[in-house]
Amino acid sequence: MTILWRFKELLKDLLLGKVRPAQKFFLGLEAPQKEITVWLHGRDAPLDVTNHHSLACASPFIICVAFEKGTKLKERELQVLSLHFCERENSRRLLGRIGLKYNGMSLPTKGPNLYFFQVSSASSYCLPLINLWMFYLQLRYRNWRYPSPPNTITLPSLQMRAMNILFICPRPIGLASAEEGSRGNMFPMNVMGQLDHGYFGFGLKEARSPSRLVARARRVALSTIPMQHGDLGYKLGPNHSKKTGIDWIDLPFATKRSRRYGIPIPEFALHVREMEVEVMKKLGSHIFFVGRIVEEERFSQWAEWCVIHGHYQTWRLRSRPVEIEFSIAEDARIKRGLIAESGLI
Ligand SMILES: Cc1cc2nc3c(=O)[nH]c(=O)nc-3n(C[C@H](O)[C@H](O)[C@H](O)COP(=O)(O)O)c2cc1C
Structure with a gap:
């Protein structure tokens, strides 16, 4: 190791910090995660919206x-809402804040009332x-020096910072399965979240085949898997790009059938939600699907494969x-042999 190399490393430690995990960082956590609470501020009292x-x-x-069925937010409230990402234990420290800008859209479902927001500020x-x-300076330099390939989603600075804050809250990665006749597809998802005890939301890129498959089938089985098998789940990333889906037999692991719809799910699934799609809405790069949970099964309690932002991992460590x-x-074990995506989505 040359003196110059050592000097560069020392400078990096000083400017960027000694521990620098990948931005999209995988870890195993007991479900449901208990580290972070997401609070909605701006109404009469803060509301826990973690789930x-x-x-x-x-x-x-x-x-x-x-929000609960029938909730109508006042014009005044819509101007001042923000999400606060706080530690659940210790000093309940605030780790990130996203200011919300109502985008004019709300969707009633047979369950909760859904409101949609863009971002007005982001502080980590x-x-x-x-x-x-x-x-962020280093990221700007990298983006300028090595521009992303065409068709990659690149976000303006404010939105990218908000994305990084959103992933302070650990998010499980699901393997979604949908079937049409003898073919179907199974693919990883992290653009998703629990909406209430009976409803779940997920976003799929409009330009990719899984969004069309789910729109036609209107039924999905969403499995979480153990961290131990995250490498197998990560290998399914390219399934998002398979135009005609996959043959189940080609999956790199054994499957079993989900209880209600009989859709193939990983044999080692920890928790499975079967959903009927109730609402679909194109929002931009992604179509947002709202699923009504028709069946839920938990098979075991191993640490679940989750994703967080590297900055939160630095904090945790x-x-x-x-x-x-x-x-x-x-x-690194999970990403081995595959080109790791630099961003979170
Ligand atoms: C862990 C993981 C989670 C992903 N989650 C989603 C998702 O929620 N929605 C989506 O449309 N695509 C999702 N993708 C697909 C990627 O954004 C990407 O399109 C895919 O890996 C194919 O790579 P390519 O776009 O470079 O061909 C996910 C991929 C991985 C590996």
Whole structure:
């Protein structure tokens, strides 16, 4: 190792921080995650929406917040809403804040009332300010030096910062299966969220075949899987690009059938939600699907394959120094042999 190399590393440690996990960071967590609470501020009292919101579309960045059936938000409230991402334990510290800008759309369902928001501000408190600024400076330089291939979603700075904050809250990655005759597809999803006990939302790129398959089949089985098998789940990323779906036999693992609809799901699934699609809405790059949960099965309680933003992992590791090497190795194990996507979506 040359002196110049060492100097560069020292400078990076100083400016960007010593622990620099990947932006899209995989880890295993017991379900449902208990680390972060998402609070909606701006109404009379803060509302816990941890299990009542979902990323709905990547470009533009749109968040869906679910309210009890019949809720009508006042004009005045719609101007001042924000999401606060706070630690659940310890000092309940605020780690990120997204200011919400109502995009004029609300959707009634047979369950919750859904409101859709873009972003008006985004502040992250996971890293020291100097490290955060240097991170965004380095990202700008990389994007300028190595432009993304065409058809990749690139977000304006504010929306990208909001996306990073959204993933302070650990989000399970689901393997969604849908079937049409003898063919179907199984593909990973992280643009999704629980809307209430009976409803679930998920976004699929309009330009890719899974959105068309789900729109036709109107039935989906969504499985979470153990972290241990995250590498197999990650390998299914390219299934988003398979125009005519897949033969079930080609999956790199054994399957079994879901209880209600009999759709193939991974043999090692931890938790399966079977859903009937009630609403579909094109929002931009993604179509947002709202599914009514018709059946739910939990098979076991292993640590679930989840994704968080690397900045939150840096924050977590401050109080868990012994986990640094293992967690970074685990994330790398899942991505091994595949081109890791740089962003979160
Ligand atoms: C872990 C993981 C989660 C993903 N989640 C979604 C999702 O929720 N919605 C979606 O439309 N695509 C999702 N994708 C698909 C990717 O955005 C991407 O389109 C896919 O990996 C194919 O790569 P390509 O676009 O470079 O061909 C996901 C992919 C991976 C690996």
